[in-house]
Amino acid sequence: MEDLNGTIEPSCLQDPPLAIDVINQLDMFGMVLYSILTFMATVSLVVYLEECVYVYKKVPSPKKMTIIWVNGAAPVIAIMSCLGMWIPRSTMFTDMTSNSYFAVVIYKFLKLMLEEIGGEEAFLKHSGKKTLRISTGPCCCCCPCLPRVPVTRRTIFLLKLGSxxxxxxxxxxxxxxxxxxxxxxxxLSDLEITGAAIWINPFIGVLTITALWPVSIMFMHLVKTLQSLKIIPKYAMYQLVLVLSQLQAAIISILSLDGTIACSPPFSSIARGSMLSQQLMIVEMFIVTLVTRLFYRRTYEPLVLDQHESDNGLNAKMIQSPAIGENAA
Known part of the structure; x- marks a missing residue:
């Protein structure tokens, strides 16, 4: 914020305000807004805990723990965003906690797809004679010439390791x-070559793409098999949380760094951008939590795999048997 003399408002260059300063400067609209957002974050947590109890009672191990991990992405991000909204100086910790939790969720979602089909042994039995298409996003969607890889224990290990x-x-x-x-x-505002953020953040971006690739490969391979278990909307919710928590937050951060998001004392441009990001995240994760509950809080029954492929394999063996007998004669 600049005055007529071209000077910058001192508060726009300060660190994020303390929690008590945020509370003291709230007007009636701010109090209502903060109360509603806090209520949304609390409801997200309560809905998640109720769902955890249901899944823990109804779903056998180890699938139940995987489902609990995957379902916790939106509520955890909502609660961390609420804490960051009330305590602006904790943003570094709340954001890192949310991002670290979602990093685990990426791996857990890959495990969930394997467990939905019955585990690694069932997956090998079902897809042992098939191949995986690796020309998928976000790494190699523009490389259709890549060869398909066979489904083996080593392939599964590499996919899990990648996430x-x-x-x-x-x-x-x-x-x-x-x-x-x-x-x-x-x-984060230090973009000099000597700054730590300019080296760490791009490296994390590469790791993120590397982790998303195995999940995409597995999803494309099992999408038809797990369609009855609503794997498509589950994957869509997982992708939505990824976009909102990573891409949206990054865009808002860039806008605040270049001054597009104006300073509003006692919040600097960066602190105000972070606050807006957290408020949006609470609303979005509240909606995602409610929608996700519809897909995971259900009756879990063993998946009945399509026997069409097995019948074709049996028929092929029966056709080959007379030919072998004729050759022996």
């Missing part, structure tokens, strides 16, 4: 970033 590495590395880099931030070496 698991992000869960581990994202958490480790988040902790490392917080340590650097406390020492004044990590600043």
């Amino acid at each position: 698991l590495q992000y869960a581990i590395m994202k958490t480790a880099l988040s902790i490392f970033s917080i340590v650097l931030w406390t020492n004044g070496n990590f600043d």
